[in-house]
Amino acid sequence: MTTDLSDRSHLDKLIATFYKRVFADDQIGPFFTQVARVAPEMHVALLGDFWETVLFGKNLYHRNIIQKHADLHGKRPLEPHHFERWLSLFVTTVDELFVGPVAEQAKIRAQSMAMVIQVKTHTLSTTNR
Ligand code: HEM
Structure with missing residues (x-):
């Protein structure tokens, strides 16, 4: 693929392919x-x-992504290897679908979000204990 990620239809394709694997x-x-018993179509749209x-x-x-994952972590612990798998x-x-600066940004943002979610879910669940 030689196209960068540039519109919603590209995102839809990326997300549908990614969550099918997930x-x-x-x-x-x-x-x-x-x-969480998530409905796949709802998750892809969100x-x-x-x-x-x-x-x-x-x-x-506009939702609270940290709280969602903290709640999840409270039900079944999210461990570092789960984040590694998600990111991989x-x-x-x-990389299979897109190439270019926005595709690179997507990977960087995913990595930093994974880090923040990981740190915050552990902090939140310790504070709430
Ligand atoms: C260990 C890695 C991860 C696992 C197992 C995981 C799992 C999940 C699950 C099960 C839900 C649905 C929660 C619910 O509806 O109750 C969810 C929601 C979501 N996840 Fe993750 N996640 C992970 C990492 C990430 C990362 C790194 C990002 C961002 C780059 C992310 C973004 C989101 C978003 C935006 C939602 C929607 C939350 C909402 O309902 O508004 N997740 N995740």
Whole structure:
């Protein structure tokens, strides 16, 4: 692929491909299918809003992403290897489908969000104990 990520249809393709892999994954799939019991179509639409906000400066996503993952962590612990797996699937999927500065940004933003979620979920769940 020689196209950069540049519009919502690209994001939809990236997210649909990524979450298909995530839902089927032995390590992190169960968080979606057993713990949160997420409907795949809903998740893809919500994540499109999230990434459009992060990458294209749109004002579509207003929810508390940290709290969502802290709640999840309270039900089943999110461990460093889960974040590594999530990121590895994300980077592989971006690299397969897109190339360019925005695709690079997506990987960088994912990595920093993963770091923040990881630190905050552990902090929040310790504070709440
Ligand atoms: C260990 C890695 C991760 C796992 C297992 C995971 C799992 C999940 C699950 C199960 C949900 C649905 C929660 C619910 O509806 O109750 C969710 C929501 C979400 N995740 Fe993650 N996640 C991970 C990392 C990330 C990262 C790194 C990002 C951002 C780059 C991210 C972005 C989101 C967003 C935007 C939502 C929607 C939250 C909302 O309902 O508004 N996740 N995640």
